[in-house]
Structure formats: C-alpha cells, structure tokens
Amino acid sequence: MSILIKNGTVVTSSKTEVTDILITDNNIEAIGYNLNITEDTTIIDATDKYIFPGGVDAHVHLDLPTPSGPSSDNFKTGSIAAIYGGTTSIIDFVTPSKNESLISAFNNRLKDAKNSLIDYGFHMGITSWNKETAREMEACVLDYGITSFKTYMAYKGTIGIENEELRNIMQVAAALELIITVHCELGDEIIKLQKKYIDEGKTTPKYHALSRPANIEAESIKQVIQIAKETGCTVYIVHTSAKESVEIIEQAQLSGQKVFSETCPQYLFLDDTVYDKKLPESLKYVISPPIRSNQDQTKLWEAINNNTIQFIATDHCPFNTKGQKDKGENDFTKIPNGAGGIEHRIELMYTYGVLDNKITINKLVEITSTNPAKIFGIYPQKGEITVGSDADIVIWNPKTENIISAKTHHQNCDSNIYEGFKIKGKAETVIVNGEIILEKGKLKNKIKKGKYLRRN
Ligand code: URP
Ligand code: ZN
Ligand code: ZN
16 A cells, blocks of 8 residues: 655655655655656645644543543544644553552553554553562563653652652663653642642632642752752653743753753643633643743743753643533542643644744654654654654645634543634644545544554
8 A cells, every 4th residue: 555645845853845755554665756656556735735744742641540530532532633633643651559560550551542543652650669660660661662651749649759769760760771751749738738728718720720839840840850860860851831940951951961841732822811710611721730821931932942841742631621620619629630632732833833933843843743752762663754664644734724612622521721722724634654544634434543652
C-alpha cells in the first residue's frame, strides 16, 4: 500500500519546503519529486496545505482512576479526539497505588490502552519507595522499554511522595540514565490552605486556585531541582505554570543542570479570571496547578522562545461537569482535578502562537512533536518527517475557521475549557502508521489499533 502526498509545504522543526512525500506501508519511503509510484498508489494533492509530523502529546491521563470515577475519555475516545487535533502518539501514565508492584500495574494498564487508535507509551508512576522499587525500575527499562518515570509532590495521602522518596528514585534514575518527570507543588502546604479555606466556609473553585498559589509551585520546583542536582538526575518539570517557576528553571539550566520543562495550552490561553465565573461553570477550570495570571502567561511565552520551556503537552484529563466535577460543588477539595485539551493543542498553538507571531511554524512542530519524541526516546520514529520514520502525518489546512465548543468537540466530556475560542487552521487529513484515518475531516469507520511504544 502506498500514498503520495503531492506538493505540500512540509514543515519540520528545522525547515519548511514544498515537496512530495511517498509513504509505503508504515513508513516514509521517499521525499522529493518524481518519486516511484504504482497504479494503486493513493495520491493526495496537498497544494497550499502544511504537512506536519504527527503531534506527540507526552502528558495525557486517559481512563485515570479517581474517587469521582475515571477521567471521562478512555483510550478509544481520547485517541479519536487526538486524531482530530493532529496528535498521533501519546505518552500516558501507569499510576500504581502505594506499594503496588510497578510491573503488575503496567500489565493492567496495557489492558486499559488496548483500544487506542494511535501509538502510546507510558511514563511509570512511582507513588512510594520500597525495597523492590529500584529493581522494578530497572525491569521497567529492560523488559518494557519505559525510560521515564513520574512522581507527584502534590496529592499527599494518595499518590504524592516525600522528598526523601524522590531522592531514592532519582539516585536510581541517575545510575540508569533515566528521566524523572515531576508534578511540583508542595503537597503539605496545599493541605493546610485547603483546610483553612474549608473551615472558613470558602468552598468554591476560586479557593482551589488560592490554595495552590504560584510560590507553592515554585518552591517545590526549587526543592526538586536541588535533589536532582545532588543525585545527578535529569529532571522534567511537567505543567509549568508560573513566572517564578520559570525563573528557577532558567537559573538551573544556565548553571548547566539537565532540567527540562513543559507547559500546557491552558496556562497560555486562559487566565485566573475564570475562577470568578459562577457555579457550575467554574468547576471545569479546577486543574492543578491552577490557571494563573496574564503576567505568568507572558513569561511562559518568553520561556518557550528562549528554550527554557521545550515542550507543549496538554495534561489531557477531562471530567464531566455533571456527575463528576459537581461532586465538589460544595467543597472544592472534592472536585476531580483536570480538563481536556488533546484535540485543541495544535490548533490553539497555531492560531494564537504562529498566526499571532508569538512562535514560528517550525517552533510549533518542535515543541508539539519533535522535542517530546526526542526526549522520551521515540525519535526519529516519531516527531520527524524523514525517510524511514513512521508515516504519522498531518495535512493541515490553514484556511479553515472554527469555534471550539462542547457541542462539536470529539472528547468525551460535557464541557470544554476553550468554549468559544475562534480557531484558524485544522488537521484535515491524518495518516497514522501509513493509514489514512481522518480524511477531509471525516474519521474512517475501520481503523487499525495503535501499538505500545517501547522506548529507548
Ligand atoms: O489537574 C490535573 N492536572 N489533573 C491531572 C493530574 C495531574 O496532576 O497532572
Ligand atoms: Zn500534575
Ligand atoms: Zn498530569
């Protein structure tokens, strides 16, 4: 089976050129003109369209178990939303409960993911340190191709860990040359503030944000970076949201430490006035860290352009307002944390980043596809348009205009934090592993399942 994409404007992280791409079976076979086609080659005219490598979203939580039920997108519905948004690979998480074996949690998680329509990998969550952890971390790498781990300094009492546990984990990671990704917020401080507000009868989503101020994120980042320095571990700070946090990360990077940093569209395009909305509307913005101020947004854009922040992921973790988020209508601590965004990451970054001259189109590809593929060990299989790469390709029509709405989105959720946002440009045709699965905006009926990505 072969596909010839003709005359598209191919955009990678390093160049933009009009050319043809020949796909045979799963792979990109050739790039250039006068390529060898056969009678049954499918030809796609991509004149005036951009061709991007499929997006790689390295921070998603599909089917995440919580006391309010799982996040509302499972691997099937979440991967469909991803496809509509031009994302063709995801890295989700294994989240073992405290002291559960990492290996058995991984095997269970593989079952959850089997209906994904795009390729997927996992960061292995470590939610406690015990005498088996070091051995199991090594087994994750050798036996399952998991090269990145996830720890939470927030969510104390459930999945959050102590600094000394992080130190042990980072020591092992440094020896094995692995990456530790960290959710940085001081868990104990948050619990104190939550209790204070609830005791004062301050129960609305606004107090979710006030119980997780920027300094609580920044101080946690400072401590985590210090532990990473002492252990020699490479650290990746997830969902960086605050100006102070960026300053700390920047300092560490300038000193030569291996510190990587991600932010998410919700921190670039929404500001903290969302918490002034009335209930139940305000429930949908309960995410952690919370949405910050305009000054924080400005600093995040600056950090993207000076490479302090190298990744845009979504932290996709939607919950329905009805039946899930509304469980905390009278107590913000009971609102499941998270919101969806996988479908909108690239279109938001294109509309409000590229078209508003905040980033170049090559930077868009770099931070949404190439960089995550590189750091998480799936490059150049993913994140690149080059001969031999997987044929995960997005044909982007820059001429379309849409308005984001829960009425028309594809994620399985009754609300959308980007409701009403005007969007220019769209993933019109999406090819996954050499198969056209979204054609002119329509999803094919029969789609091959995605596969598990072993990483290196
Ligand atoms: O609010 C969020 N971000 N929910 C998902 C879990 C996490 O902390 O990343
Ligand atoms: Zn987090
Ligand atoms: Zn997350």
